[in-house]
Amino acid sequence: MMLLLLGFVFSISQSASAYTQDDFVHQLLSSHDFFEKERIGVQIKRIEMNGDRDHYANWGWDFGAELGRTHKNKLKHDYTSSTDYARKTTQQVRKISSDLSKKFFSNGSELTFSFDRSLPIKDEEMHDKNDYQKDKNTTEYLNDMSVSWSLPLLKNKNGIIEQKTYDMAVLDYEDEKLVLAEAKEDFIEDKMSEFIDWVAYKWKIKVIDSSLLTLLESQEYATKVSLRDTDTFARAIDKNKRLLLSFRSKLKAQNILLLGSIDTLDFANNPPTLEKNFQVNLVKNIELHSQYKVRDLMRIKLEMLKNDRYISSYKNEKMADLDFTISASRDDNKGNYTSYSKSSEIQYEAKLIFSYSLSGDIGNQVYLDKYQLKTRQLELKFNSKLNDIASSANKVDTDIKQGRVQLALIEQQLKLFKLNEEFKLYLKGDGEARFVIAEQNDYQDLLLERIAVLIDLYTDKLMYDSLLDRLLPLKL
Numbered sequence: 001m002m003l004l005l006l007g008f009v010f011s012i013s014q015s016a017s018a019y020t021q022d023d024f025v026h027q028l029l030s031s032h033d034f035f036e037k038e039r040i041g042v043q044i045k046r047i048e049m050n051g052d053r054d055h056y057a058n059w060g061w062d063f064g065a066e067l068g069r070t071h072k073n074k075l076k077h078d079y080t081s082s083t084d085y086a087r088k089t090t091q092q093v094r095k096i097s098s099d100l101s102k103k104f105f106s107n108g109s110e111l112t113f114s115f116d117r118s119l120p121i122k123d124e125e126m127h128d129k130n131d132y133q134k135d136k137n138t139t140e141y142l143n144d145m146s147v148s149w150s151l152p153l154l155k156n157k158n159g160i161i162e163q164k165t166y167d168m169a170v171l172d173y174e175d176e177k178l179v180l181a182e183a184k185e186d187f188i189e190d191k192m193s194e195f196i197d198w199v200a201y202k203w204k205i206k207v208i209d210s211s212l213l214t215l216l217e218s219q220e221y222a223t224k225v226s227l228r229d230t231d232t233f234a235r236a237i238d239k240n241k242r243l244l245l246s247f248r249s250k251l252k253a254q255n256i257l258l259l260g261s262i263d264t265l266d267f268a269n270n271p272p273t274l275e276k277n278f279q280v281n282l283v284k285n286i287e288l289h290s291q292y293k294v295r296d297l298m299r300i301k302l303e304m305l306k307n308d309r310y311i312s313s314y315k316n317e318k319m320a321d322l323d324f325t326i327s328a329s330r331d332d333n334k335g336n337y338t339s340y341s342k343s344s345e346i347q348y349e350a351k352l353i354f355s356y357s358l359s360g361d362i363g364n365q366v367y368l369d370k371y372q373l374k375t376r377q378l379e380l381k382f383n384s385k386l387n388d389i390a391s392s393a394n395k396v397d398t399d400i401k402q403g404r405v406q407l408a409l410i411e412q413q414l415k416l417f418k419l420n421e422e423f424k425l426y427l428k429g430d431g432e433a434r435f436v437i438a439e440q441n442d443y444q445d446l447l448l449e450r451i452a453v454l455i456d457l458y459t460d461k462l463m464y465d466s467l468l469d470r471l472l473p474l475k476l
Contacts, residue, residue, distance in 0.1 A: 018273040019265070024195055025188055025473060027262055035187070038180040045176040049169040056159075056166055057105045066095040094119040108159025109151040118142040142334075148327035154319040164313045168306060175302045178295045181472060185295075189466045194257045196462065199274045200455040201251040204448060208244045211444045212237065214423055218436050221427055229433040236437045278407065278454060280400055280461045283468060286393045287386060294389055294469050300382045307371050307378060314368035320356035325349075389467055396464045403457045410450045419443055 029035075070091045100113040120142070156162060219233035258265055258272070265272075283289045290297055331345045422439040425431030465471050 019270045020273065021192065021195065022473065024262070024272065025192070025471075027264075028188065028191055029184060029473075035180060035184055038176075038183045042173070042176045042180050045169070045173040049166070049173045052166040052169045053105070056103055056163060058102070060099075060101045062099045064097045066093055066097075068093045088123075088125045090123045092121040103159070103162070105159065105163065107151065108156050108162060109149060111149050112147070114144070114146045116142075116144040143332040144329070145331075146327060146329035148325060150323050150325040152321075152323050154322040155316060157316065157319075160316045161313055164309060167309050171302050171306050171309070175299055178299050178302075181469075182295050185466065185469060185471045188471045189462060191258075191261050192462055192471070193459070194254065194261075195272055196274065196455060196458050198251065198254040198258060198272050200451060201247050201254060202271065202273075203451045203455075205244060205247045205251060207444055207447045207451065208240055208247065211440045212240045212244065214420065214440055215240065215437070218423060218426060218433070222433065225429070226433075232433045232437065236440075274454075274458055276454070278404065278457050278461075280457075280464070282397055282400065282464075283393070286390050286397070286468070289468060290386055290389050290393070294467075296385055297382060297389070300378060300385060304375070304378050304382070307374050310371040311368065311375070314364055314371065317361065317364045318368070320354060323353045325351050325353060393464060393467045396460050396467065400457060400460050400464065403453055403460060407450065407453045407457065410446065410453060413446060414450065417443060417446065 070089075070093070072089050074089060095116065095118045097116045098114070101110060103110045152159075215233055215237045219230055219237060222229035222233055255267060292298075327349045329347045329349075331343075333343045334341075420439070422431050422435040426433065426436045462471075
């Protein structure tokens with residue numbers, strides 16, 4: 001009855017659908033909130049990047065209004081004659097103004113529109129030794145309109161200085177995306193290691209179960225022919241049961257770890273599995289691959305780009321100001337009640353404005369020297385990291401190749417192994433219990449060794465892909 005039950009369990013496990021590494025990784029990335037902090041970091045960097053660009057290239061519109069009244073008494077002494085003075089001067093000011101400006105991201109130029117409209121009213125009483133005067137001078141309007149465009153030709157050419165903040169924000173955003181990808185890959189590596197351990201225990205349990213099934217069947221036959229053989233099989237069965245209990249205990253603990261990552265895992269109907277036919281894609285040129293694919297090196301490259309951006313900005317700061325400006329303006333003025341005077345003036349202008357500090361900028365030179373020296377520091381950092389990655393990956397590459405050779409040898413031994421020969425002889429009454437047990441132990445050890453080598457290969461592959469940043473799927 002026990003044998004039938006074990007056989008039924010095996011048939012169920014064989015028919016269950018497999019849950020692969022790719023299934024696990026995709027579900028892990030889509031369901032786990034471990035990366036929320038990093039995702040928020042990326043969103044913040046994107047907001048900052050877009051904000052810097054919008055701030056630079058945005059239309060700036062300023063509007064102002066002024067309403068006031070001025071009253072003053074003025075006394076003037078002329079010592080060559082009598083006293084001259086004016087008093088009760090009253091002036092009202094009503095004014096609106098608007099300025100609209102925009103910087104162009106492509107070349108660093110700036111376009112400015114300006115409009116002012118004033119409606120001043122001035123009342124004034126005048127006294128001198130001979131006469132009394134009173135005048136009401138009312139200006140009906142005073143309009144000033146202008147447009148100008150300025151293009152930097154040396155300092156800040158193409159906006160190299162003012163655009164530095166945005167360019168740095170772009171590089172920070174790219175770096176933050178790499179940080180998120182690295183966090184995901186580190187997490188995958190940790191959880192995939194748990195996945196591999198689970199499969200290892202499951203495979204070992206299956207091997208022990210199969211061996212135990214044969215021993216139980218042998219013991220069942222031994223009870224009919226030899227009490228001594230029954231005891232011999234009992235000791236072997238007890239040993240396997242203890243080993244089985246140990247593996248099942250570890251598998252149970254591993255269940256908890258995997259469920260902690262994905263609580264919907266169905267170990268009975270959809271058990272995790274690995275391919276028995278081990279496959280790996282080894283990189284031919286690890287150094288070349290690493291320079292363009294490994295995130296740690298890509299982040300150092302971003303540091304280099306930031307450093308180069310600082311250098312270009314501080315170099316440009318040393319140059320003279322040379323701006324080309326074209327402008328046009330119009331002033332309209334309608335005068336007082338006495339003369340009803342009216343004037344209009346239009347002016348066009350094109351000019352080059354040059355200025356240069358003969359003493360230089362000491363602070364700017366300090367920063368330029370600093371970042372120029374840092375260039376070599378970053379090169380050394382990059383080369384050192386590249387050597388570390390290449391050395392580690394080459395070592396794992398060698399381990400994988402040796403492991404595959406070892407696995408092939410074990411596979412060959414398994415093909416040549418004549419399983420259950422002693423068991424069949426024993427059932428016929430021509431064999432001995434110790435030979436049956438030895439045969440099962442040898443085959444079991446060979447299978448367990450095969451599992452150990454295969455699991456080591458998958459562990460090495462995980463490490464290899466992690467070193468070369470190949471754990472994240474191309475499509476999430």
